[in-house]
Amino acid sequence: MRIINTDEIVSIIKELCKKACYELDSDFIETLKTSLKEEESKLGKEILDALIENAEYAKEKQVACCQDTGVTVVHMEIGQEVAWEGRPLKEAINEGVRQGYKEGYLRKSVVKDPIIRENTGDNTPAIIKTEIVPGNQVKITVMPKGAGSENMSRLQMLTPADGIEGIKKFVLETIELAGGKACPPLIVGVGIGGTMDYAAWLAKKALQRPVGDESPQEHLKALEKDLKVAINDLGIGPLGLGGLVTALDVHIEAYPCHIASLPVAVNIQCHASRHAAITI
Amino acid sequence: MKVQLPLTKELVESLKIGDVLELTGNIYTARDAAHKRMVEALEKGEKLPIDIENEIIFYAGPCPAAPGSVIGPVGPTTSVRMDPYVEPLVQKGLMAMIGKGDRSDYIPPLMKKHKAVYLLGIGGASAIIARQVKEAEEVAYQDLGTESIKRLYVEDFKVIVGIDTEGRILHKEGIEKYKKK
Numbered sequence: 302m303r304i305i306n307t308d309e310i311v312s313i314i315k316e317l318c319k320k321a322c323y324e325l326d327s328d329f330i331e332t333l334k335t336s337l338k339e340e341e342s343k344l345g346k347e348i349l350d351a352l353i354e355n356a357e358y359a360k361e362k363q364v365a366c367c368q369d370t371g372v373t374v375v376h377m378e379i380g381q382e383v384a385w386e387g388r389p390l391k392e393a394i395n396e397g398v399r400q401g402y403k404e405g406y407l408r409k410s411v412v413k414d415p416i417i418r419e420n421t422g423d424n425t426p427a428i429i430k431t432e433i434v435p436g437n438q439v440k441i442t443v444m445p446k447g448a449g450s451e452n453m454s455r456l457q458m459l460t461p462a463d464g465i466e467g468i469k470k471f472v473l474e475t476i477e478l479a480g481g482k483a484c485p486p487l488i489v490g491v492g493i494g495g496t497m498d499y500a501a502w503l504a505k506k507a508l509q510r511p512v513g514d515e516s517p518q519e520h521l522k523a524l525e526k527d528l529k530v531a532i533n534d535l536g537i538g539p540l541g542l543g544g545l546v547t548a549l550d551v552h553i554e555a556y557p558c559h560i561a562s563l564p565v566a567v568n569i570q571c572h573a574s575r576h577a578a579i580t581i
Numbered sequence: 582m583k584v585q586l587p588l589t590k591e592l593v594e595s596l597k598i599g600d601v602l603e604l605t606g607n608i609y610t611a612r613d614a615a616h617k618r619m620v621e622a623l624e625k626g627e628k629l630p631i632d633i634e635n636e637i638i639f640y641a642g643p644c645p646a647a648p649g650s651v652i653g654p655v656g657p658t659t660s661v662r663m664d665p666y667v668e669p670l671v672q673k674g675l676m677a678m679i680g681k682g683d684r685s686d687y688i689p690p691l692m693k694k695h696k697a698v699y700l701l702g703i704g705g706a707s708a709i710i711a712r713q714v715k716e717a718e719e720v721a722y723q724d725l726g727t728e729s730i731k732r733l734y735v736e737d738f739k740v741i742v743g744i745d746t747e748g749r750i751l752h753k754e755g756i757e758k759y760k761k762k
Binding site for chain 2: 341342344347348351352354355358359362364365366367368369370406407408409410418420422448449452480481482483484534535536537538540541542543544545571572573
């Protein structure tokens with residue numbers, strides 16, 4: 302049994318919040334540069350150029366690359382041989398978020414109640430997802446998720462008869478409805494199977510995969526490729542002003558489901574594709 | 582095209598979708614909560630906290646300013662959420678809005694009728710947009726934090742005309758051009 306004091310989590314979360322908001326992955330910036338070569342629209346090129354400059358400048362100056370530093374999604378994959386001591390883990394995570402958003406000069410974008418809508422002032426509480434996995438390590442992923450793309454995400458309970466065509470239709474319809482509102486070029490996370498809630502989580506988890514990463518399952522890999530082409534054929538382009546580059550990547554995660562169900566969730570990620578992770 | 586603010590009626594009416602402008606002068610930030618309050622004030626027959634005649638509202642809520650900087654990263658938010666508040670504001674003489682994303686079908690006719698324009702900022706380019714902000718001052722609804730109304734003095738702030746005074750829509754025409762049938 303490995304014992305970890307939850308105090309250790311506070312500074313880890315704090316640093317991950319800042320890093321995620323300041324630094325887009327180098328691979329992601331490279332992908333933006335590749336897309337700039339592919340884009341034909343003049344305005345589209347100008348926008349991609351600005352996004353690359355912005356990402357590099359934010360990283361260099363250690364400032365948020367986008368002002369919407371999001372609701373903080375914290376994913377903890379906890380080895381089953383780990384035991385915790387100290388304050389409750391949830392409190393430690395929220396303290397890390399509180400400190401990270403204050404020290405990092407990140408925007409506080411969380412309201413206490415969805416109807417009363419008073420800002421909590423420190424970006425807490427985080428959206429916390431824990432999973433118990435084998436081993437004695439803990440992988441912590443922080444994903445600040447902006448509302449522009451989150452608001453355009455959708456879920457539908459299809460029927461088995463809808464099949465792969467139904468899935469494609471729903472994904473394309475979702476991206477078309479999102480248009481420029483979700484800040485393309487996008488990363489599209491698709492969760493297929495499980496239950497309603499689980500499909501949504503799979504779609505969010507898919508966004509944690511590095512750009513360029515393909516599904517290890519052949520049929521899903523093929524669907525990822527098909528969807529990427531079909532999404533780019535929509536012509537939405539950078540910021541929805543028309544162009545060839547709408548999706549930089551499509552990631553699909555699937556899970557077994559009920560004989561009568563085919564849940565499909567599409568979680569859209571804007572071009573500020575932010576996530577930072579560490580394994581302790 | 583370089584544009585010195587405030588806007589003039591002649592200039593606004595000459596703008597066409599896709600024009601790229603570099604704005605220099607004062608603009609005001611306001612987003613969801615501030616719009617709700619402004620429109621509620623108008624409904625009660627009260628005065629707005631700022632004079633919006635011939636002005637530009639920037640749909641934005643910045644990050645806090647770090648020591649030594651004028652403002653934190655700032656960029657346009659999704660405009661469609663402010664659509665229900667547009668009509669009473671353009672009636673009061675608001676001349677332009679800066680945001681991102683396409684808008685409801687009833688917005689272009691409003692732009693045409695009131696000779697106003699919808700401008701697009703580069704969504705998510707917030708670190709470099711903040712470099713163009715030379716002054717920032719909270720002018721109303723301070724209790725709203727990031728959502729308060731702020732006066733920003735910007736220099737060469739790059740925006741693209743998204744809906745012009747003829748009611749043409751850049752998103753629509755742009756996508757039609759590239760959509761594979």
